Structures are given as C-alpha cells and as structure tokens.
Amino acid sequence: MPSTVLVGTQWGDEGKGKICDLIAGDFDCVVRYQGGNNAGHTIVVGDRKYGLHQVPSGIMYPDCVSVIGNGCVVNPKVLLEEIDMFEHDGISTANLKVSGNAHIIMPYHMDLDGAYEQLLGDHNIGTTKRGIGPCYQDKMARIGLRMQDMLDESVFREKLGRALDRVNPQLEKIFGMPTYTVDQICADYLPMAERLRPYICESGLLLNEMVEDGKSILFEGAQATLLDIDHGTYPYVTSSNCTAGGSVTGSGVGMKNIDRVLGIMKAYITRVGEGPMPTELAYETPEGHTLTEDGYEYGVTTGRRRRCGWFDGVIANYAARVNGLTDIALTKLDVLSAFDTIKVCVAYECDGVRYTTVPEHESVFAAAKPVYEELPGWKCDISACRSFDELPQAAQDYVAYIEKLAHVRVTFVSVGPDREQTINRYWK
Ligand code: GDP
Ligand code: IMO
Ligand code: MG
Numbered sequence: 452m453p454s455t456v457l458v459g460t461q462w463g464d465e466g467k468g469k470i471c472d473l474i475a476g477d478f479d480c481v482v483r484y485q486g487g488n489n490a491g492h493t494i495v496v497g498d499r500k501y502g503l504h505q506v507p508s509g510i511m512y513p514d515c516v517s518v519i520g521n522g523c524v525v526n527p528k529v530l531l532e533e534i535d536m537f538e539h540d541g542i543s544t545a546n547l548k549v550s551g552n553a554h555i556i557m558p559y560h561m562d563l564d565g566a567y568e569q570l571l572g573d574h575n576i577g578t579t580k581r582g583i584g585p586c587y588q589d590k591m592a593r594i595g596l597r598m599q600d601m602l603d604e605s606v607f608r609e610k611l612g613r614a615l616d617r618v619n620p621q622l623e624k625i626f627g628m629p630t631y632t633v634d635q636i637c638a639d640y641l642p643m644a645e646r647l648r649p650y651i652c653e654s655g656l657l658l659n660e661m662v663e664d665g666k667s668i669l670f671e672g673a674q675a676t677l678l679d680i681d682h683g684t685y686p687y688v689t690s691s692n693c694t695a696g697g698s699v700t701g702s703g704v705g706m707k708n709i710d711r712v713l714g715i716m717k718a719y720i721t722r723v724g725e726g727p728m729p730t731e732l733a734y735e736t737p738e739g740h741t742l743t744e745d746g747y748e749y750g751v752t753t754g755r756r757r758r759c760g761w762f763d764g765v766i767a768n769y770a771a772r773v774n775g776l777t778d779i780a781l782t783k784l785d786v787l788s789a790f791d792t793i794k795v796c797v798a799y800e801c802d803g804v805r806y807t808t809v810p811e812h813e814s815v816f817a818a819a820k821p822v823y824e825e826l827p828g829w830k831c832d833i834s835a836c837r838s839f840d841e842l843p844q845a846a847q848d849y850v851a852y853i854e855k856l857a858h859v860r861v862t863f864v865s866v867g868p869d870r871e872q873t874i875n876r877y878w879k
Contacts (some may be wrong), residue, residue, distance in 0.1 A: 458698075461676065462728070467671065481659060526581065628822060672695070680692060728760055741759070751845065762796065795824050
C-alpha cells in the first residue's frame with residue numbers, strides 16, 4: 452500500500468477517524484503528525500464506539516504501529532486514560548509509540564487558553580480549552596517541555612523552572628490566577644512519566660527505518676485545512692499545520708516517501724467554534740430537517756453543537772489545491788437523504804465581485820455570500836448501499852458534481868458510521 456496522508460478538508464469532524472480506522476489495516480504504521488487532545492476522532496466497531504483524542508486511529512489493529520509524532524502536543528493524563536481504556540477493552544497498546552520530541556501540555560497551558568479566550572471577549576476563537584494554543588506558543592518561544600524531558604527528573608525540574616519564570620507572572624499579574632511551583636507539577640507529572648516511559652521513543656528514526664524496510668505509513672491528520680495555522684481562516688484556526696505539508700515536519704519522514712493524499716470531505720459542512728462559514732444554515736431548515744440532528748453533529752471533545760451548512764465547492768477546490776489531494780473520501784452522504792433538494796455552493800459574491808477560489812483577504816471571506824446550485828435529492832435510505840451502482844442516480848450525480856468542483860476523484864463514499872457502511876470505488 453503506498454504511504455498516504457489522510458487530511459481533513461473542511462473545518463474538522465469530517466469522519467477522519469472512521470476512514471482512518473477503515474484503511475489502517477492496509478498499513479504497517481499510522482502516525483499522528485499534529486494537534487493534541489483538541490481532536491475527537493470517532494471509531495465505531497460493532498456496537499462499541501470510541502472517541503479518540505490522543506491515540507492514532509490505527510490502534511484497533513494489533514500489528515499496526517501507532518505513533519504520536521513530534522509535531523503533536525500531548526496531554527499525558529488524557530493519553531494514559533486512553534491507554535487504560537484500550538487495555539481494559541483488550542486492545543493492546545504494545546505497539547503505541549510517542550515521540551520524545553512531542554511537546555507536553557501543562558496545566559498552565561489550559562489555564563492560559565481559557566484566560567486568553569476571556570480576554571478576547573467577542574472576538575474569541577471558541578477553542579477547545581485544551582491548552583493547545585499556549586502549548587504550541589511555548590514550543591515556538593523555545594520554552595516548551597518535551598516528552599523526553601519527563602524522563603529525567605533533574606532536566607524536567609530545571610526546564611520547568613525556566614518556563615514558570617515566564618508563565619507565573621502572566622498568570623498572576625495579568626489574569627489574577629493562581630501560580631504553579633515546580634514541586635506541584637512534578638508531583639503530578641513525574642508518576643505519569645514513569646508510566647509513559649515504555650512508549651516514548653525516537654519516532655523519526657523508527658518511521659524512517661520502517662520506510663527503508665519497505666513498510667507503508669498512514670499519516671493521520673487532525674483538525675483540518677481551514678483550521679490550519681497558515682492556510683486556514685486565521686485567526687479562527689488551531690495552532691498547528693493540519694494540512695498535508697504538516698505530515699513531513701510533524702513526523703520526520705521525507706516527502707519523497709509519500710505517494711497519496713486522501714482528503715476527508717463531508718457531504719455538507721460543519722464547524723465548531725467561531726469564525727466565518729459562508730454556507731452556514733440557521734438551525735432549522737424549511738424542510739423541517741436539520742443537518743445537526745440528522746447528522747448528529749455534536750462535538751466529540753467538547754460536546755458543543757456544530758454549526759452546519761451546505762457543501763462548499765469553493766472550499767473543496769481550495770483543499771484540493773493546498774493539500775495536493777489525489778483522492779477524496781466523501782462522508783455522511785446518508786445524512787442528506789431527507790432533503791427534497793440539496794444546495795451546493797459553487798462561488799462566493801462579495802461587493803459585487805464573484806470569487807471561485809477562497810479569497811485571500813480575511814474580511815472578504817467573512818463577508819462572502821454563497822452562490823448556490825440546487826441539485827435534486829434522492830429521498831431514500833442509502834445506508835445499506837455497498838456499491839456505487841446501488842446508489843440512486845441523484846446520489847451518484849451529487850458525487851460526480853463534487854468531483855467536478857474539486858477536480859479530484861471520490862474514491863470512497865461513506866453512508867454510515869460503521870466500517871461496513873462504505874463504498875470503495877478505487878482504493879487498492
Ligand atoms: P473526525 O474528527 O474527522 O474523526 O470526525 P468525528 O468523529 O468528530 O465526527 C464524525 C461523526 O460522524 C462521528 O460520529 C462518526 O461516527 C460519524 N460518521 C462518520 N462517517 C459517517 C457516515 O458516513 N454517515 C454517518 N451517518 N455518520 C458518519
Ligand atoms: P478533529 O480532529 C473541529 C477548533 C475549535 C476552535 C479552533 C481552535 O476532531 O476534526 P484549539 O482548541 O485547537 O485551539 O481551537 O479549532 N477545533 C476543532 N474543530 N474538530 C477538531 O478536531 C478541532 N480541533 C480544534 O473548535 O474553533
Ligand atoms: Mg472530530
């Protein structure tokens with residue numbers, strides 16, 4: 452199987468977890484390359500449903516090595532909870548590896564995440580409050596602590612002391628919040644470090660040795676293209692490179708070793724948190740159906756109701772360009788089954804100008820009004836379809852229309868949350 456990047460193409464929650472779990476068995480290794488426990492990836496196996504935050508979605512396959520790469524940020528407590536959950540369910544974590552260079556989310560990162568949001572007031576980002584932004588901020592400021600630091604108490608104490616010299620005055624003087632001592636954090640984190648010690652490794656080396664041995668790697672993106680710090684709807688984004696390019700820096704594997712980029716695209720759009728979303732619908736639609744309820748669009752991480760809207764072809768095209776998509780997995784097509792007609796955004800209009808590509812200027816995008824084409828619905832249950840031909844013609848036409856907008860083939864069509872509820876057109 453050619454090594455593949457799996458990437459979200461919209462604002463997250465496209466069904467990356469489902470597709471990753473579906474194809475992970477074809478690979479020798481799955482590596483997460485960015486983000487932390489802001490991610491919530493759902494895997495449904497039989498009647499058991501898992502919401503993963505830190506552990507890669509390859510964990511269900513005992514022979515598949517699951518790696519948390521150097522580009523990730525790790526909350527050790529959340530990671531240990533997930534490890535315990537899997538071990539309790541008889542799913543081995545023996546093949547789980549964590550990069551020694553991944554940054555550690557500290558308690559003060561979570562405090563600051565909340566405090567920064569409060570300070571922004573009406574301009575808040577709507578973060579998951581998991582400390583992601585402040586952790587990446589410390590990484591870039593070169594005062595972050597990494598997983599390898601946890602393995603040596605004296606190093607951990609020394610670096611933590613230096614970090615607190617900067618962090619405590621902020622907490623105390625700007626936000627009037629309690630400060631931290633080195634002893635306090637060590638008492639919490641060092642026992643966790645001992646439990647995590649067997650998992651921590653030089654993951655860049657491990658991955659490259661696998662590549663040299665002819666093994667295949669699946670790079671599992673979290674968040675998505677429009678939440679990317681460089682290519683997303685800044686400042687309403689997360690703090691990492693979620694796009695395909697992040698897979699290289701976030702894993703230490705050279706780009707010549709990556710052959711495919713599979714974009715996960717929902718058949719409509721959702722967004723959690725603040726920021727512009729041109730095709731956003733009011734909660735109630737004239738048809739009496741809501742994407743929110745039909746699609747059960749509630750966040751896996753924070754439980755927030757996701758904002759929903761019609762498929763945005765301008766974004767699909769942009770995601771294809773920014774990530775260099777070779778294939779698309781179109782998910783949740785079944786959720787559209789209730790609608791008489793289905794709208795697709797093919798362009799934006801702003802101040803009398805028509806845009807067929809995402810406008811670079813933030814304020815233009817914020818004011819963009821969608822230009823829709825209306826396609827016929829199929830009005831029947833498609834969740835049992837297992838081949839493309841079984842889909843009603845209107846559903847086939849919808850898929851073909853998306854291919855035309857994105858200029859990329861739709862390789863998978865997903866018609867339900869289970870592994871089996873998938874139509875594989877070209878994947879081999
Ligand atoms: P991720 O963050 O991209 O992994 O996506 P989430 O897990 O946050 O959200 C996707 C949700 O849709 C989960 O509840 C999945 O179980 C569910 N899901 C995935 N694919 C399909 C599908 O084709 N149809 C339906 N109805 N649900 C799906
Ligand atoms: P998965 O991997 C959807 C959003 C937050 C907020 C912004 C910044 O499940 O698709 P952060 O806590 O990262 O600083 O928040 O990004 N966000 C997500 N939205 N799915 C996610 O992950 C997200 N991770 C972050 O809601 O708007
Ligand atoms: Mg999610």
